[in-house]
Amino acid sequence: MSARAGETGSDDLVLIEVRDDRVALLTLNRPDKLNALNGALRRRLIEVFDDLENDDAVRAVVLQGAGEKAFVAGADVAEFAGRSVEEQRPVTWRRRIYEVVADFPKPVVAAIHGFCLGGGCELAVACDVRVADPTARFGQLEVRLGLIPGGGGTQRLARLVGPGQALRMGLSGDLIDAAEAHRIGLVEVLVEKEGGHLEAALTMASRMARWSPVALRLVKDSVRHGAEVSLADGLDYERERFLEAFGSDDGREGVAAFVEKRDPTFRGS
Structure with a gap:
């Protein structure tokens, strides 16, 4: 297992580890903010995926969140709280991490623990396969703010779990636990052991990376x-x-x- 030099510093927003099995492990590194997706983290993650797309040493990617509490707890609300519609419009229509991940030509596996909410849930849904441990909690909470999901929570999520389940999540703003997420098809693999999600995700990605x-x-x-x-x-x-x-x-x-x-x-x- 080898780390990519210069890109795994503790102060980096995305930690990158390229393994010998051609799997890149990406860790979203804002644990003090529950890995909330602010502009800097989104931009850095887009840069990383763009680099990995043309990296022949990488054939599959695993995405996880740093810390014990969250995969991604959502967007950084404080960042857009004071914007007008005119100021938000170009942000909403620019190239977004959700499409970058969804369109990435190599397999992407989300390793999910703790909170996976709002934009974090949408990021997980943009991945190809989701692996979770029993601590995972999912939700589209935008309705609590008088907003709606804007990163695929009414579209990709509905295609994944069906319109009824997407509406249940989007209209209620309630959290669902890992077992319920697995039951409705939001999570493909649910491991029994707390913390076992990463090993399971890496094993799956390694099996994918063997092929053409x-x-x-x-x-x-x-x-x-x-x-x-x-x-x-x-x-x-x-x-x-x-x-x-x-x-x-x-x-x-x-x-x-x-x-x-x-x-x-x-x-x-």
Whole structure:
């Protein structure tokens, strides 16, 4: 396991650890603020994901929050409390971390403990898979402030858990525990042991990172696209992505390795 030099200082907003299994562990590092998403943290996280997109040493990412209390407890409300609509509009429409994570071409696994609220819940939903421990608590609390979710909490969340569950969370402003989040499909993996979520997330990401980066990207692309179109259109799109994988160097290598009864060597082309 190796750390990326110059990027893991204790005062950095995002700690980066690149492991030998080609998994990058990213730690949101504002534990005194429950890792609330202020502008500086959002910008730094976008920079990190942009760098990792073109880093061939990384094939999967795990995202966690520092400290014992939270994954991400939401947006930093104090940062926008005094803004007018005119001042908030360009902030709302600029490139956002939610889309950056959702569109990232490599697998992203959220390792969740403690509070995962508001923008933090939306960040988790933007990831591909969510792994939680029993301490996790989820909620879209914006209605308590007279606001609505603005980072995917009415859209990505509804596609993940269904409109009814998204409405229950968005309209009530109530928290749900880890077991309930797992029951409704907000969490894919719920570990029994407190603190065991990180190991489980890293293991999952490591298993993903073994495979062809081309295939990983195309699986993500096909699933995301299919959620926005009809089944017929989605199946047509899937056929074309299959042919794209079939014609890749990795596709040829994978088939040859299977026939020759050896482990494949995927190079991402």
